[in-house]
Amino acid sequence: MNAKNSYPEQSGQLFGDEERIAIADSAWLFRGYALEQASEIVEAVRSVLRQAPLRQMQVPGGHWMSVRTSSCGALGWVSDSRGYRYASEDPLSGRDWPAIPPLLLALACSGAARAGFEGFSPDACLINCYQPGAKMGLHQDRDERDLGSPIVSLSLGLPATFMFGGLKRRDPVRRFPLLHGDLMVWGGPSRLVYHGVAPLKAGEHPLMGAWRINLTFRHAG
Ligand code: MD6
Numbered sequence: 001m002n003a004k005n006s007y008p009e010q011s012g013q014l015f016g017d018e019e020r021i022a023i024a025d026s027a028w029l030f031r032g033y034a035l036e037q038a039s040e041i042v043e044a045v046r047s048v049l050r051q052a053p054l055r056q057m058q059v060p061g062g063h064w065m066s067v068r069t070s071s072c073g074a075l076g077w078v079s080d081s082r083g084y085r086y087a088s089e090d091p092l093s094g095r096d097w098p099a100i101p102p103l104l105l106a107l108a109c110s111g112a113a114r115a116g117f118e119g120f121s122p123d124a125c126l127i128n129c130y131q132p133g134a135k136m137g138l139h140q141d142r143d144e145r146d147l148g149s150p151i152v153s154l155s156l157g158l159p160a161t162f163m164f165g166g167l168k169r170r171d172p173v174r175r176f177p178l179l180h181g182d183l184m185v186w187g188g189p190s191r192l193v194y195h196g197v198a199p200l201k202a203g204e205h206p207l208m209g210a211w212r213i214n215l216t217f218r219h220a221g
């Protein structure tokens, strides 16, 4: 089957015991990729958040994001009324961001390699936390200097509806669920696709309670 034409609504492709779903050219979803390590991952994220707490950020235009964010890695993603950028210090504390925990780094690199992106070396991991009602509007991830590297995205906790559009804002949008433990890798021709997250539905997750956390690993610098 041509990977380009096998969308999650239509088919799942099985490789070994793992489901690898082609979303678009060079965009893959690995269902349940991190399930076995989920509780250790959550512990690692908690330890990052003790050092760099979640906060709400303002976006250009003055609105506040409904998602709460933090970062780890050499660079962290920050936003204020002046714009978005990567910064080597956490503006809340004035200190460096915590390092990316080794377990998370290993997971991101192995996932990238499975999607055909060998040698991925993320220097930024953005942590997005959603409570019911929180959402993320359609956007492109284009603040990274290195657009040749993919983005690796790990979802934990409550399920979300991911919106996956095209390279133009008005292109049609497909929707698919992102579940606890799912890993997405996208790059190459899909690197600048518009995407977003529909408002999170209320629920209770056994490990995460009423939360969804999404980690996105990037090579930003
Ligand atoms: C989220 N994710 O899943 C938001 N961006 O909560 C993103 O914005 C994202 O998952 C680029 C690549 C993968 C992503």
Ligand code: FE
Binding pocket: 139, 140, 141, 195
């Ligand atoms: Fe994004």
